[in-house]
Structures are given as C-alpha cells and as structure tokens.
Amino acid sequence: MKRMMTILAASLAMTAFTGPALAAEDGEAGKVISKQQQQEMVNVAHRGASGHAPENTMEAFQKGFEMKADYIEIDVQMTKDGELVVIHDTTVNRTTDGTGKVGDLTLAEIRQLDAGSWFGDAYAGEKVPTFEEVLNEFRGKVGILIELKAPELYPGVEAKIADALIERNMDTANNEKIIIQSFNHESMKTSKELLPNLSHGVLLGGNWANVTEEQLAQFAAYADYFNPSMYIVTEELVGDVHEAGMDIYPYTSRSQEQALRLFDLNVDGIITDYPEHVYAHPVKN
Template sequence: MKRTGIVFSIICVAMSMFAMPVMAAKGEVSMREQQQIVNVAHRGASAHAPENTMAAFHKGVEMKADYVEIDVQMTKDGELVLIHDTTVDRTTDGTGKVSDYTLEEIRQLDAGSWFGEEFSGEKVPTFEEMLDAFRGKTGILVELKAPELYPGIEEKVAEALKERNMDHTANGKIVIQSFNHESVKKSKELLPELPHAVLAGMSWADVSMEELNEFASYADYFNPNMNIVTPELVDMVHTAGLEIYPYTSRSQEQAYHLFDLNVDGIVTDYPEHVYHHPVKNQ
C-alpha cells in the first residue's frame, strides 16, 4: 500500500508539473487580451476625485490608466487651464465664463469641494503644471475644448509641449483631440509628429467611409460618443486606418459592451472597469 501511495504521488506531481505551464500560458493570454484595450481616465479618474484636478490625475495614474484625458481652455490673460465647461459654475465655487477670469483669479477658486469635503481647496490646474507633474508617468490625451472661443490656443499648447521636448512621438504618449476638426488640422500642422484625434458626437452616427478617409488624412483616431458605436462603425474606422476610443463609459456593463465591439480604447470615469472586462476567445 505504501509503495502504491508513493507511485501515485509521483504521478500526481508529474502531472502537475506538466499542467503548470499550460495554466501560466492561459494567464498570459488573459493579460495580453486585457492590455489590448487602452484605458483612458476621463478628466482623470473622475468617478473617484473631482474632474480635471491634480487629485483626479494622480488617481488615474495610481489606478494604472494608460492615458489621462484633460480639457484645455484659456484664461482672460492667455494662460492655459484645465477645466471642462466653458463656465466655472459647475465644478468650482465661482460663477461666469472661464475666459472672464485671469489665471490669478481662477486659481483662487475651490475646484474640489463640490465633489467631496476631502477635496476642499483643490485648484484649477494649469496645462504646464499637469505636464510637469505627469510627463513620462502616463499618456496624456489633450482635448482642445471649444477652441473657437480661444484664438491661438493651438499655438500655445504646441509651445508648451515643445518647450518640454514633448512634441516628438519617441518622447512619450501625447495625443491631441477636439470636436472642432479645423482645430485638429491646425494642431497637426503645428505638431506633425504627434498623433491627433477627431472627437465625434451623436450627429456623426451616419459617418461615411469618405469622411473617415478624410479624417485619416490628418488624424490617427476617431473617438465617438459610445452610443453611436456599432460593429459596422468599428470596422469602417479600422478600414480607414484609424483607431477608435469611444467616450464615456460609466458602468461595468458599458465597458463590457465596448470591449465586445472590439474598440481599441475606452474613455471611462472608472479605470477599474476596463481591467475587469471578460477575456475574449476563452
């Protein structure tokens, strides 16, 4: 009986040794599949900290997002600041247009208390402040917000990147995007080595192959509202040689759905959702 037990143990050990590489390989495939989806923290990890603040950007990096998405606007005195709305009302304790504030004035506002007491005193960051803090630590998806309101914003963004030697593709992940496609064209002329993206709202649900090919002449991404994304649209975007990062996923189910559509990246308020999607072909 002892001899039989020993033989059985040897067989089990041998079997487990053969099984281990198979299990590891399966795990490696799973990780590769997950890494294929680019994880973009929308306005930073904005479900966990007040959007477009240093706290949200730090949280996005902490949560290992591939990119942090930011919104760039311009103050009355021509300084670049990060805020989504063209007014300060929703995300600060101030009122009025961003363009009516000088940098000194907008920096006096509280941009965190609306989200939670623990973020009291968060400031509206400058573009340069964000670049200096996160260059080399994460990708940065730079949205030119309402550039038609801020003549010269493309040049100022380009200048800030060039000053930091961040205008070359080899120096890190920087992508410029806007809903204003003429602004994207202008930025591409100023920063020809950097990838650019066209943002697309609901009105682009019936985008044509011809239009996508036109976008591909100056952009690298077509980033639409997630509600217009279909398998057909994804195929068309890929046929045009573009990648597609839909916005904005705010639930695990939405992230699963986008993953199943074979998009290249997901813009989300919850970076953790993109790491929890099911693995394909398993």
C-alpha cells in the same frame, strides 16, 4: 500601426498580469473578458479618474496614474490673460465655487476658486490646474490625451499648446504618450500643422452615427483617432474606422456593463470615469 504597437506592448506585459478577468456585475452569461483582451485595451482615465475624485484636478489625475491607466484625459482652455488651464466647462459654475466664463477670468482669479468641494469635503481647496502643471507632473509617467475644449473661443490656443509641448521636448516623432483631440476638427488641422509628429484625434457626437467611408477618409488625412460617443459605436463602425487607418476610443463609459459592451465591439481604447472597469495595467517601464 498604433494597433500593432498596442498589441505588442500588451503581449510583453502579459507575464506581469495577475488580476482576474472582468465580468458583468450582474453575472450575465457571455460577458466575461479575458486577461488578454484586458491587456490589449487602452485604458483612458476621463478627466482623470473622475469617478473617484473631482474631475480635471491634480487629485483625479494622480488617482488615474495610481490606478495604472494608460492615459489621463484633460480639457484645456485659455484664461482672459492668455494662460492655459485645465477645466471642462466653458464656465467655472459647475465645478468650482465661482461663476463666470473661463475666458473672462484671469488665471489669478481662477486659481482662487475651490474646484473640489462640489465632489466631497475631502477635496475642499483643490485648485483648477494649469496645463503646464499637468505636463510637468505627469510627463513620462502616464500618457496624456489633451482635449482642446471650444478652441473657437480662444484664438491662438493651438499655438500656445504647441509651444508648451515643444518647450518640454514632448513633440517628438512617435511620441505615443501624447494625443491631441477636439470636437473642432478645423482646430485639429491647425494643431497637426504645428505638431506634425504627434497623434491627433477627432471627437464626434451622436449626430455622426451615419458617418460615411468618404468622411472617414477625410478625417484620416490629419487624424489618427476617431473618438465617438459610445452610443453610436457598432461593430460595422469599428471595422470602417480601422479600414480607414484610424484607432477608435469611444467616450464616456461609466459602468462595467458599458465597458464590457465596448470590449465586445473590438474598440482600441475606452475613455472611462472608472479605470477599474477596463483593467489596471501593469506599470510600464
């Protein structure tokens, strides 16, 4: 169903497209992607347009929106005092000027940290955003792919996320603008029970290269998306995922060559640090 809706929306938008077809940077023969293929591909800005701005900051999300990605992907965790924040690692060490585990710090402590200088001086002073800040700023403007990061560390995080979405009427049936995903598949079962009208996805690493049709059927009982590492994606896997009734958004493309390979494999969407490698879609009304 989602694939049909995506293709229909792409067809309606075709008249607005004026950009060139994508081609490999080295001009490799046979690696040209048509305008129609670009329109049909769902473009997901990974942690925002994180190739251009510090990941999981409002600047990265704004840049993803400006580049006309279909979705911004965000990572959600919980602070010591039970507040939801958007950050990838379970510690603040890599992407801020602080140290410590996210779950051991209060929101006030995390908000004092600089989350931008590591990427470049132009982003000095960027803060770790809260989940509610991202929802308030971008709901209705761009799709939001919400990853629950290590939910096993944060009991009750699924309910807190559900409450924030319900409070904003973002839990309605057929809301294609919100997708929830995680590597923790039990967490996704819990989230699906709390938010039955929203789409959910399972994230999978390289150890799922030999996933069986039976396993895919089990995922499809509660998940709408099967989102694996791009390194395990094959034409056969894409076909099996589609046969199970799910869409497939591999992660994380960081080069034009990688994006072109995923186009060739007929995936439904590409999670990328560089939205321009997938194509900047026209603004949707």
